Amino acid sequence: MEWKSIVPLAVFIPFISTAQNKIQERPNIVVFLVDDMGWQDTSLPFWTERTQWNNLYETPNMERLANQGMMFTQAYGCSVSSPSRVSLLTGTNAARHRVTNWTLEKNKSNDDKSDVIQPPDWNINGICQTYGIAHTYQVTSLAQILKDNGYHTIHCGKAHFGAKDTPGENPYHLGFEVNIAGHAGGGLASYSGAENFGNRTDGQKSPLQAVPDLDKYWGQDIFVTEALTLEAKKALDHAQKLDQPFFLYMAHYAIHIPIQKDMRFYQKYRDKGMTEIESAYASLIEGMDKSLGDLMDYLEINGIADNTIILFMSDNGGLAATSRSSVLHTQNSPLNSGKGSAYEGGIREPMIVSWPAKVKKQSKNDEYIIIEDFFPTILEMANVKKYNPIQPVDGKSFVPLLTGEGNPSKGRKLYWNFPNVWGPSGPGIGATCSVRDGDWKLIYYYDSGKKELFNIAEDIGEVNDCSDKRTDIVKRLSKDLGQYLRRVDAQRPTFKNTGHPTLWPDEV
Known part of the structure; x- marks a missing residue:
């Protein structure tokens, strides 16, 4: 009897307390990615x-997020x-x-036509978790590592990781325990619930870009942005019942x-004197911002805001480079060009990070980071100290920039390679590779050999x-870029008239 009365108190209670402390030390993490x-x-x-543009658009919740965290003025993604x-x-x-380039259908390239070059045999099927799938890059995803380390992982919205009918099409295969509306499609057939988000109900085949999973909202006067937010909050309701942090x-x-009108916000922009398409675009932006605010409200109402990190980012620049005037609806000025371009307008993105008690409020960081840095950063935030993914990790954690304890960007170079033909014409668009080194940026065009x-x-x-004027810097960066591309086994186009590969930047 004495043994039973002592052991539970001495052994088991401290063990439970330690487990609870570990859960509390691990923050929830939200990546809020805009397209x-x-x-x-x-x-x-x-x-x-x-x-x-800052005076025309209204994004009060981005401002709210920045007030409680850090803005990054030089955050980079890829151009598509x-x-x-x-x-x-x-x-x-x-x-x-x-x-x-962007993926959609199995074994089908989405490169446009060129009279000069043929794009390489790139991974048109995206990524996957398994061996033996043609034209894919096998990976251990961020979500899988977080899941394996005790996180409840939720995907909501656009996936666009893998082509249709390949394993990477479905976020479940990449470590997400919940998938809401994520599939192979990179765009969407319709924002409108009244239009069933592009899904057909007349027996005809729905377009590839029809948004899946949201049939409960079909026929309703609701935008997909709002529907996704409602579903995300339901997923978080369930996540809170679990004794584990969520991603x-x-x-x-x-x-x-x-570009469709979100009538909740459309008229105010018309009243500002903006055109119909500009006002519709602005309404999409504000609808996205409302979603951010709704999620921030949710975290606060449920008492978990102080233990939740939010990372806000866009995947590429705004669609401002195209010469197709019918879709001109935005400008990236003072940046040059937009989506699909090697210029800043194609790759520089709005980025904000809120990390309560870790990141100084209303702070700004002018060092540069790139999209692959999110992977090691988030794992460090989650206190995942040991992981061994199949793929090499090129990104660097920017936690030291967030905490003010170091500068991983100092002396670092950033690299881009786009040996593809995207489609629309415009400034800086083409098959390019480029490097950023401090204040200097070199762009090389594969088809012409031109350097900027x-x-x-x-x-x-x-x-x-x-x-x-600065041929010395051109020579140095050309050498560095060429060596990097060879080192990572990058691809380059071939010339159609000869069948020979284009030259690397240090060969011109």
């Missing part, structure tokens, strides 16, 4: 001054969607993982085309090409 959002598509200025999303989930640079990957389809050099600190709009 095609430009650096200036917000009332929150990421430049040194406000622009006319799938490469950025794959790099976020894998920590791998796009030059290495070779998912360099919510909230990846909105907004603000990708088609810009001092980003002095010329954020990339209008003054310094390649003729």
Whole structure:
């Protein structure tokens, strides 16, 4: 009897207390990813001054998030969607993982036609978790590692990691325990619940871009942005019942085309004198911002805001580079060009991080980071100290930038490789590779051998090409870029007239 009365108190109670403490020490993590959002598509200025766009758009919840955390003024993604999303989930640079353009259908490239070059045989099927799938990059995803280390993992919204009818199409296969509306599609057929989000009910085949899983909202006057937010909150209701932290990957389809009117916000922008399409675009932005605010409200109401990290990011620049005037609805000024471009307008993104008690409120960081850095950063935030993914990790944790304890960007170079033909024409669009080293950025065009050099600190709009004046820097960065691309086994196009590969930047 004495043994029974002593052992439970001495052995088991301390063990339970320790387990509870470990749970409390591990923060919840929300990645809030926006689709095609430009650096200036917000009332929150990421430049040194406000622009006319900051005065037109209304994103009060981005401002609210920035007030409780840190803004990054030089956060970079890739110039199109799938490469950025794959790099976020894998920590791998796009030059290495070779998912360099957007994916959709199995074994089908989405490259446009060129009279000069043929794009390489890139990983058109995206990523997957298993061996033997053609044209894929096998990975251990961020979600899988978090799941294996005790996190409840939720995917909500746009996936775009793998092509249709491949394992990577479904977020379940990449470590997400919950998947809401994520599939192979990178765009969406319709934002409107009244239009069933593009799904057909007449027996005809639905388009590939029809949004799945949200049939309970079909026929209703609701936007997909709102429907996804409601479903995310339901998933968080369940997550709170579990004795484990959660990872919510909230990846909105907004603000990708088609540009449709969210009537909750549309008229106010018309009243500002904006055109119909500009007002519709602005309404998509504010609808996205409302979703952010609703999730922040949820965290506060449920008493978990103080133990939840929020990382806000866009996958690529706003659609401002195209010459197709029918879809011109935004500008990235003072940045040059937009989505699909090697210029800053295609790759520089709005980014905010809120980490209660860790990140100084209302702070700003001007060091540069890149999308693959999210992978090691989030794992460090989650206190996952040991992990061994199949793929190499190129990203660097930016936790020291958040806490003020170091600068991993000092002396670092950033690299991009896009050996593809995206489609629309515009400034900086083409098969390119590029490198950022401090203030200098070199862009190399595979088809022509042309090189451009810009001092980003002095010329954020990339209008003054310094390649003729600073040949020493061009030579140094060309050598560095060429060596990097070979080291990671990157791809390059071939010339159609000869069948020979294009030259590396240090061969020109």
